[in-house]
Amino acid sequence: MFGTKYLDLILSSTGLLRTKKVLQVNPTAPPTRVEPEKSIITVFEYSKDEVLCKQLNKVEDAFPFLHSPSNTWINVDGLRKEDVDKLAAQFGIHPLIAEDIISIGQRPKTDEIDGLVFCLLNMLSFNKAMGIVESEQLSIILGRKFVITFQEDPTKDPFNPLRDKLKISSSKVRQLGSDFLFYSLLDYIVDYYFVVMENLAEKIEDLEEEIIKNANNRSLVKINMLRKEMIVLKRSIAPVRELVSSIMRSETELIEERTEKYFKDVYDHIIQAHDLSENYRDMMMNLQDLYLSNVNLRMNEVMKVMAVVTCLLAPATVIGGIFGMNFDIIPLMHNTWGFFICVGLMLIIPIVMLRLFKKRGWF
Template sequence: MSKPIRFKHKKKRYVLPEPGTTPGFIYIDGNSLKPKITLYSFSTEAIDVVQLTSLRDIANKTKDKDFSYWVEIKGLNSVELFNVFSEELKIHKLVLEDITRTYHRPKFEEYDGYNFAISRMLRLGEDSALENQQVSFIQTKNVLYTFQETYEDCLDAVRNRLKEGKGNIRLGGTGYLMYALMDMIVDAYFSVLNQWSEDMDELEDRLLSRPDKSVMYETQLVKRNLISMRRVVWPERDKMNDILRTDSDLISEQTKMFIKDAYDHCVQLMDMVESMKEIASSNIDMYLSIISNRMNEIMKVLTIISSIFIPLTFIAGIYGMNFSKQDPVTGKIMPNNMPELYQAHGYEYTLLVMAFIALVQIIFFWRKGWFK
């Protein structure tokens, strides 16, 4: 017997800006994590990984034109961090606001000297709860900055490829590295959908074998998670399309060839999400139909039983009125009263008549197919 699936829909509460807040206001959530900064310096021949405590003088650390750089920032609880981007790196405050307000949909924007992009990283955490986190990118000519809300992610495969120098990841510069990270995020969507697909198969087996309320509730949770993913995949596809159409010199034509593949993955994901959402809806409808049919079967059995006993109750009710033919005290004959009340073997005859009526009804219902 299969066990019930235990998973949740983890809904994150975002703090929205007050109406009238100045555009470009950098919001630091008190519950956010302290930043961990990792600097990857890589070329076709070598790679160096350094942990940084601050981004001060980051321009001097990334000035070697023979290297490309990836500055990975995990945790956003630092005013100094964003002051460096605003004052030293001249990043627009609207971009920094979008980084700190971690509820934005995927998008791609071009600025003077750099590109800005947002992706949504979906992962299954504890209890198979869906975690939806924002990953932001600032791409310059030779430096890629990434911003994450938490320390955990699904990007280890890209880090390993970068350290081992496999493929084009060290050759394509920051544009290809940004694509590789986005593609890894999109590929993680397939893992999530595959897990949900297995869950739905198990739910469908339970639905056909022993449907109960938990099947409907868990299917509804899957459907709700699919709607959350749909809200991510559609703008992710639009973002990939914007990157393909950009004239920015920071995105090479070779990188755009790989972006086309990521775009195709987004289209495939959209098809999978829509198909699974329809299956979830049909499973809920099937559950309601099964319950309705079960109720109809119960009502049919009760109707048959009632139909059999109604004439029997009618007969028992008539002979339970006790209107005697003769007054037992005075001996006076009562006209038009029950002559059968004192008839010999009347009890047996009445039972036989009732049994005959019940048997005739059972044969009639059987021929009508009510017992199938």
């Protein structure tokens, strides 16, 4: 019964699909995403004095911003190969970078090709309804006086506070160049990792309390499901440390000296996020050990009760067996009080044993 229920929980369709999604990583495979009908292209053209926000109807409308004297942020929501190729051809983006933008399951990385800085990493969000970590691949390209971002789902990005800052003339992102915008994008992504981890921490705390109070088969299933989310978390966060470090070591002219110190702050945050993800992974291992300890403790309690009951019934079994033998001469067989004496012994001896067990602290 236990095995059947456990397998039904573990091998549910949801659990198998999640496992397949977590472990299936093949960046060389052709993209399997369904391309949207059209890309949503939003442009922020800003300087110290003014900011202009436009939503473009087609990708060709973004081409003139290549020669804009102001700083420009072009955000593309919804990846269509045709649109990516057109932007790549116009803005001098290398075909290898365009291929990485379209690909699925890429490891976070950064490259500097043809005078552009390319950065690819995962944005994370926590789906509270399903209790899972969702990741979305984001590509960022830094050029001279422009930044281009490519993302799949516009509803999950954490950049709304940054968009609000662009509308404030006194904000640093307005006062500094496109390299500071590049830093700000990375900073918001890394900071949002902590939001996701806070949600996971709540799930871990609830699960720990559940295991302590009443560990059951579903507790082990929840442990396994959370361990899968830790895989997603660690796989997304760990490479970003190397990514930010590569940007700090870069000698590109696109990043001004006054902006370099800000990347050190992002590096500190990603180190902290990486350490937290390691701590959460250790906590999941501890939760599994705690579950097994509770199960063993419960089994020991059951075995202890069964052993005590067996010991208490042993005298009655022995007495009943002796006086139930087929011999003509048995003490007290023909005694008027023989039956009552035997029953009394069957009750008194277990009571004495029970007091002795209690005195020794066996239960």
